[in-house]
Amino acid sequence: MQVPAGPKGTRDFFPENMALQEHLFSSWKKTCERYGFELYDGPMFEHLELYKQKSGDEIEDQLYFFKDKKGRDLALRPEMTPSLARMVASRGRDAKLPLRWYSIPRLFRYEKMQKGRLREFFQLNMDILGIAEVSADAELIAAVIDMMRDLGFTAEDFKVRISSRTLLEELFIAAGLARETCAALYALLDKKSKIPSEEFERDLMGVVPDALVRTKIEAIFGASSFDEICRIGDGLPSVKDLLELFSLLSSYGFSDYAVFDIGIVRGLAYYTGIVFEVFDIRKSLRAIAGGGRYDKLVSLYGGPPTPAVGFAAGDVVLGELLKEKGLVPALRPRSICYCIAVSDSDSENVIALARELRNRGVSCEFPLKNTGIGKQLKLANAARSLYALFIGGAEGAEGMVKVKTMATGEETLMPRNEIVGKMTALAHAAHESLKR
């Protein structure tokens, strides 16, 4: 009989795969907590309507959706922001703003599989709600940079690429475009780098038939630096915001990590201000993270008007980049101590010692069946234990325990009544050094 496989687009996390996930999640958690963010979570599925309200009916194509036994339309969550906005909206005026919230949701999208894209994946989500000022955008961009730095990446590895939805709108309107046409142009700009330039030219002519306006639009699209945009859009409120953003990022010491990029539009329609994406330096992978300001979502779900800014970073692309850069840490010991019974009659003493060690927080195992010393040492190796403790034998009769350091093979004798204290100190030292 063939062993069944898991569903397409999902992953089995064996302990050796889980180690990378744990590394990623604990680094994420550390960064969030340093920035004063609090953990929240929502249901794994929501009413289908929640996603349609934000993204339109066509979102169904990307969703796992189904009816429950009472005929309710439900969908596995494809992103966290709708649940977040619903939860904040449900608090109404009682939400104690500003909120600094983070989550590490498991998400589901029924999409074509490709490199860096699975149907089941994890994200880090960080959001600040209640601050309309650009300082919140800066704080979040600083957080995404520190998230990358904590994982070991440098300004040589990645860049945060920043633009603004308001900037585009203001520039387009100043260039003579009608407000209703802006959305079509965002979509076109969003796919500019993904389609041949002739196709782009043709599509642009369709959206902007007026040659004079089109020339101005092309000048905007072609702007190669923020300085150039500042000249074109001199005095526009959105340009002022971006200038302040870059000045704040300089206060954070993060100028090296952030660049202006007119091509960053973000596909989702709900962004209302500054938007950003994080890419590896060569842009060889999909976006590592993306986010921006979305001031209208909480009120869309019936909550009070609530300014908001957030970003999401996925685990799949980041995992690839960690592997590529050699930043995946080695597997940790499964247990610090492995207790070996010198003879079968020592197993009761093995349990007693294991119990004392575990009571002190020292991870510890033993074979759970009678077997020879050689086999037990192999099991200690398989457990990646740092120390093997030999219980019994001639040493045991004299009140001693032989301790073997697995990495070096070195053996020392310790009195039985001191072993727990000594191993506790060694375990503590090992944990500290494993923390980096």
Add this chain to the structure above:
Amino acid sequence: MQVPAGPKGTRDFFPENMALQEHLFSSWKKTCERYGFELYDGPMFEHLELYKQKSGDEIEDQLYFFKDKKGRDLALRPEMTPSLARMVASRGRDAKLPLRWYSIPRLFRYEKMQKGRLREFFQLNMDILGIAEVSADAELIAAVIDMMRDLGFTAEDFKVRISSRTLLEELFIAAGLARETCAALYALLDKKSKIPSEEFERDLMGVVPDALVRTKIEAIFGASSFDEICRIGDGLPSVKDLLELFSLLSSYGFSDYAVFDIGIVRGLAYYTGIVFEVFDIRKSLRAIAGGGRYDKLVSLYGGPPTPAVGFAAGDVVLGELLKEKGLVPALRPRSICYCIAVSDSDSENVIALARELRNRGVSCEFPLKNTGIGKQLKLANAARSLYALFIGGAEGAEGMVKVKTMATGEETLMPRNEIVGKMTALAHAAHESLKR
């Protein structure tokens, strides 16, 4: 417009609810690691067939199941063991036994809502695969006891109630019952405590028409102690196993926590040996945890014969018990330091200090908008910060920072160039004391 609610039977975890979850999960993780268990995870949904293979077609009634866009039958996972067994089976003979694996899965069951039961919940799962000896059962029962102890529960709060599927079968057959009838009797025994005694008598008469056999069965069911069972089943292999189990638990120092209970059958058909459930002392709540030996599941999915023993503990009942016993810890500080700008022009210095603190791992926030000192102190309170640091003012001009201890209101002055080192030490001390 009304704010939409989440789906029935699910929970929104606001940060204040999440704190209990985090407490539970980190305690679970700590216990598992002390016992040398490694974390794994599987997909959130599996092929529907996986669950039917283990539990029969009637499992559909309890599942959220659906077809994906390609017509595949999928189901949200209602338990973790099928994914575990599938993963281990997929490794075939390459699985390095024994495995000590744990997981904290989010699970879904479409069930009638009642106290302690939701449609979306979490579990701790611990399993040992590859050990046929009763020492693995003892190790897992010790682990579930230590899980409860780490949460603050004592032998006055809970008991592990232990029985054995093999014991029942051996006793029933020794009493003259046909092997085929055993399953019906397990089911009857499982519901004995939940139905009126007349109903039980009537059902028993149906399953066991022979009066002589029935008398023996009633004596088994009525056994009030393990000693009595030992007399009835003297010499049976399963009695020997149970005697060894209780002897091992005594080596672990856990005799006070474990009792024999003939009424523990476990509803699931797949158990093959010792079974156990953890209940609060008054049995006023649903089971806190349950588990046992299941030696045939890995081979059911096409893997090699693999002895296995495991248990699962749910978050909902445990959360209720923690609240009932006053064991829910207080909310932790959202950030250790809150940086206050004495005047609007100090905000750049606030960012610079926050950056230094965060670089040292000290959690830190600031208001992200210009506002008065009184308002900023309120925000520091809302963030449950331990210290407010005043940046600027007369003290700032002299190179000093005023530090206010929020709990006492006490204020001290520290040199700006020493503040990061001092706050790092204070934050470290605070974290150590919060660890208990």
